[in-house]
Amino acid sequence: MFFHIIGVEADIFKANKELAERNRMLFKKHNVKTIDVMGAIGSGKTALIETMSHLLKKRGIRVGAITGDVAGDDDAKRLESIGVPVENINTGKECHLDAHLIHHAIEHFDLDAIDVLFIENVGNLVCPADFQLGTDIRCVVVSVTEGDDMVRKHPVIFGTSDVAVVNKIDLADAMGVDLKRIEEDFRKIKPNGILIETSVKTGEGIEKLMDAMGL
């Protein structure tokens, strides 16, 4: 009996990365701008997409969405009701979307009929971060109702996302949340990063968020 070491060098995320790259090329070919909206459960991801979709449609920009949830089609129905074409993905047990699921979802999409595609990830601040989908922008959303320590608890997702959003700022006072503290935590890890405070209710910060994402 003898043991020996073999070199392997096999990337476990390789299949996902390759599919993400294929998605990216496909979006580029059809000239579709894509945004991966990640964030905590109940942080207002769907509401933000709804509000931005309204504004984009007014400007004549055609919007589509893919909604990912463990179960149900509640988010998809909300967006469909405002005239956004939606493909719904139920992940079953998985806590995140991956490039493979997106690859299948866009098979049903007429990419030439849209200019912007929002991909609403499963509500979770951990798992989605490890799986690139092939989007242009990765946006992370938290809201004041989760407390003012979300950035310090999840530094890596904030550090590796392109745009960070603190939503529901209209409730900050009621929640006893100090927005400055969130901003300070964010600046500590990413002094040059983009952090935008929004309220879907009052509309504050929404235009700024769209500018930051180049919409």
Add this chain to the structure above:
Amino acid sequence: MHEFSTAQGIVETAIHYAKKNKAKKVKKVFLEIGELTFLNVEQLKFSYDILSKDTILDNSELVVEVKSATYKCMKCGASGKLGKIENEDHFSIPVFHCPKCGGEIEILSGRQCFIKNMEIEV
């Protein structure tokens, strides 16, 4: 909890390489993960043990090495390991700007997860 599906990928890959190298048994699988992945090492090992039952990997050990992330500054060109700060609870958290000039950085590594090598019996 995406450790289970990641462990599934590890087990499938390791079995593939074990067969390719005509292994009779696998003793160790050496995995490298970047510090910017969200993989919990204990959960990964636990999932690996369950998934490797009744396969050629049965009773093998998953050895995990967590590697520091590296960056390159887009302003001053400096590169190296990603900076760290300690928060008030003494947790070390990564910082995403250049520790030399404060400029914007490009992350060069830190999100990898790959099997480096395996110790097998032939």
